Amino acid sequence: MEQTIDRSRLFWASCLALLVTSLSFGIRAGILNELGTTFQLTASELGVITATAFWGFPLAVIIGGMVVDIIGMKRLLLIAFLFHLAGIIFTIFASGYWSLFLSTLLIGIANGTVEAACNPLVATIYPDNKTTKLNHFHLWFPGGIFIGTLIVFFFNKIGLGWQVQVATMIIPTLLYGYFFSRLTFPVTERVAAGVSTGDMYKALLSPLFIFMIICMFGTAITELFTGQWIDVLLRSVTDNALLVLTLTTGIMVLGRGLAEPVVHRFSPQGVLLISAALSVVGLYLLGHTSGNMIFVGALAFGMGVCYFWPTMIGFVAENLPRTGAVGLNFMGGAGMFAVSLYLIFMGGYYDNLVKSKIPAGISEAEAANLLAEARKAAGPEIINVTLVIPIILTVAFAGLVFYMRGRKKAVVA
Template identity: 70%
Template sequence: MLNIQTNKLFWASCLALLVTSLSFGIRAGMMNQLGIDFQLSATQLGTITATAFWGFPLAIVVGGFVVDLIGMKRLLVMAFVFHLAGIVLTIFAQGYWTLFFSTLLIGIANGTVEAACNPLVATLYPNNKTTRLNHFHLWFPGGIVIGTLLVTLFVHLGLGWKVQVAMMIIPTLIYGYLFSKLDFPVTERVSSGYSSADMYKAVCSPLFIFMFICMFGTAITELFTGQWIGLLLKNVTDNAILLLTLTTGIMVIGRGFAEPVVKRLAPQGVLLLSAIFAATGLYMLSTFTGNSIFFAAIIFGIGVCYFWPTMIGFVSENIPQSGALGINLMGGAGMFAVSVYTIFMGSFYDDLIVKHLPSDGSLDTYLKAAEGTPAAQTLANAKNLAGPEILQATLVIPLVLIVAFAGLVVYMRSRKANKRLSYSDEAVTI
């Protein structure tokens, strides 16, 4: 009976995460159309995208502080309400501000889902955390694959972005119903007997702070590139959004087969290899053209595949006293970093576009140009030139991560060796 309950909770969590990822995949596919329909600049689109990343860390950090007090079930009821409200408001959006607030609500819902489900999965599978968190998080790229394929299909059928957004209502209603019928355990920290003082001490430890900072880079490398790939690489393929589908498809497969990889390399080894592949893939995406761009997407997908769940799994396994708060602070750090970076790069993208435009007109003039006119084509050409430059600027981040995770591998090996020596000394004393 316990295993049946565990499996039901796990699969309901996966469905809730599917809604989260659908919001990313569908939004990534409709960003260009939103810009056209509401005459929005890249800076405005960047701000709208960033609101999802603002709401996420706000919800996940607050959730991390209160989940032990109010329970995971209440958090997930709140997530359901925010998801439903955000989806409906998006469908009836009238311009910049309604898109801003609807995306913020969806971001809060997404963060609340992870605030409850990450510690829930760690609690359900205490002896296999990193692997099960990878299995749980495969539904994030899985939902993006489904979302981008739906966008491609609906565009082909002539259905607008409002219908695409409305599709998210179905899984939202299902996960809300499932969670309302299930009983939840207490979090692992509470069941293990760690005190709140232990938890706060753990999240102030040097190892946690190091991983917290590294989470900035892993999240930006994965999520910023994924959200903007359709805009940034329109110069190399007419179906740039399919690059996101391919990348996330690789992530689904990789996370599904995470167990042998994690056991072979250990979490820190997986992170180092991921950073190497991510840097290589990002460089290839920014320089390759033609069909080779799809090979670049595969390499990049392998790189970012294990980042998010393995970062969380590493903290949960190696700093267990940090509990749900530690897990959720990691998620909040990642999303907050992406929100700041997205706004900065949206403005930088506008500046690069202006650099590639003729000097006789403003960006607003070109944005308001009707489709099919010479001015509109000039703007499109400028965007095509600016996109790869954004990726090249972002390449610095995974390069830094390679150095950081190489240091982590060395540190964890030395720590393991020290433990062995300590055990040997105890044996000799006895």
Template identity: 70%
Template sequence: MPNIQTNKLFWASCMALLVTSLSFGIRAGMMGQLANEFQLNATQLGTITATAFWGFPLAIIIGGFIVDAVGMKRLLVAAFVFHLAGIALTIFAQGYWSLFLSTLLIGIANGTVEAACNPLVATLFPENKTTKLNHFHLWFPGGIVIGTLVVTLFVKVGLSWQWQVAAMLLPTLVYGFLFSRLDFPKTERVTSGYSTSDMYRAVLSPLFIFMFICMFGTAITELFTGQWIGLLLKNVTDNALLLLTLTTGIMVIGRAFAEPVVHKLAPQGVLLLSAIFAASGLYMLSTLTGSSIFLAAIVFGIGVCYFWPTMIGFVAENIPGSGALGLNLMGGAGMFAVSIYTVFMGSFYDKLIVKHLPAGADLKVYSKASEGSLLAQDLNEAKNMAGPEILQATLVIPLILVLAFTGLLLYMRSRKIRAAKSLHAI
């Protein structure tokens, strides 16, 4: 039974992850505002968005290597400082480069939070890792829901995007205060007696490398689509931002009730069903229009709901010797893949828009056209066609994951049978 100290550490971790997710939700909601105020094209927006994903893997991988030595508490103090600096610089941003740097700082803060909190949760709940990691990670989509609603509310009442960013200050100060007053345990790898050489052998095992590669696909499917859904579908529906809110709302509910699902299907079964639903939802998002697109968002939300925490939980349960480094390499792999993919698809999106404009069109000229003009109408029509094409290109990724996780399910089943036979022989 968890004690009071364990529960306090868990809820403080959830508050830190809430700040991480607010940074995603609020930034996703104000992408259009930033584009208009600073005259940014899709490539520049893609680069700024990707910067958060660059800082994240940088911090989480470095954190994975040093967390056993410096302790989880010191990492979270560093995360608090980076969050404050990134938020302040965003509020006072003057253009592309200040947005770039502020997003990088917030990305580093976000990665540092996960570098400390993923192993912390696994250490606090050694008998129920995957379920508690799902409960912890429900605050990521939860924060995105809150963030998008904050953006919607602030826009309606006429408050600027600077006020939207400032909304992150309160939970940041709260988690900084909570962690400063709590004592932290040593990581599970250290207390379980796994040596550093055991850890490195574990992260070089074929099973870990397979999961590491699969993390590329699960992260891109979830996070790229979530960050860009408002931009890609804003001309397909008048409520594109609400699609993100609906999808992440489904993720909150799913992760909150993860325990019976994980216990019934095992992590590998959950991952296979997730890939099937994610592929179906992404296809529906790229083809449906009108009110039916909200059904697509629900299916997609069910699909990506368990990806991130269950990938990390699978490693924690089945490759325990990898320790904090293994968990953090998984998170770093996911965010790094999203950063590369986001930059590539931002440029690809611009090219698709140009393809759907009249021959010889200059995208910069069309982007500066006044609203309601013929040029603006042509641009909207081009975006209307280009957005779903981006989603269709991304659909290949969850389809590959369906095959990969089918193989994983069969492998884990055969391993369980072999283990049972060995035990019976003894």
């Protein structure tokens, strides 16, 4: 007898898997400085370790996107479960740079595999409401970061170390692995519609798809680089740098939860234009203000990046459906790959900025006294460099709004 597809349970199990992904981001962002101190790592080394998660993600999401139609979404998610469990355990028992590198890579691969399966899954089970449901699904990304930063904040207050903070991810990992092992999955939308593999790959050469891939570089860097490094960049500027990230992600959760009326009122491309403009305002305030005004900047920034990731993927799902699971996952892979390169570059750039602000020929004691001031100046400078990206995106998405007014909506078959 044919088993029934329970799309509600599939959706909530997907949200739980994404929660693990986002917890890894939030907790890692919160313990980054402590890892640097514990293992005597430079900002460049921390940048490479952080970037490793972003390498593993595109590797997994692109490969996963290419095989998901063959092996099925269920098998892919069970593979994600195994990688998550291994990565978390290896992180808890990390002893230095290379063990952190490996464990972060495993978690990155798991994170990418979750997206490789869950993005097409959500698009398949909600074919008439893709962008809204992808926003509802992706609210668990900032939601998990929000929870993760609170875990770090409160666990630090009561004296529980970073290993215990990382270990909290084991519980939702075991839960989503169990749920997915028990549920029945549909085939992907592209397979159900009978679009051939050849036609799917031809659709990837569409000028509109290539344009969206390029824009994904910028939207991902604007959102994820800033969020992942906020504690490093602003720690010397405010005593509550991690709470800036908590506020930003809290706004993102609320915004994505209310996505339906926003997307229907402004269209996906209209939402992207508004998001880019608000991101410009938010980053400008984060890079040019201090004190309580930083939290105003965080509020604007959170409203700006709120819809970026799910609406970019939702736009492709709605307007370029023939690209299938590969198209959705190429978008995610492109975004994470861009962030990984940017993290490495900016880690080195940050170190050089700090060094350039400490005069040569002074004693170690004098250099130590100047270090805090050097970091205080370097963090906002990094934010100001990143500000250029959403400015370019604002222009690009304005063009997209005008282009889409004259374009008919695509269909799968």
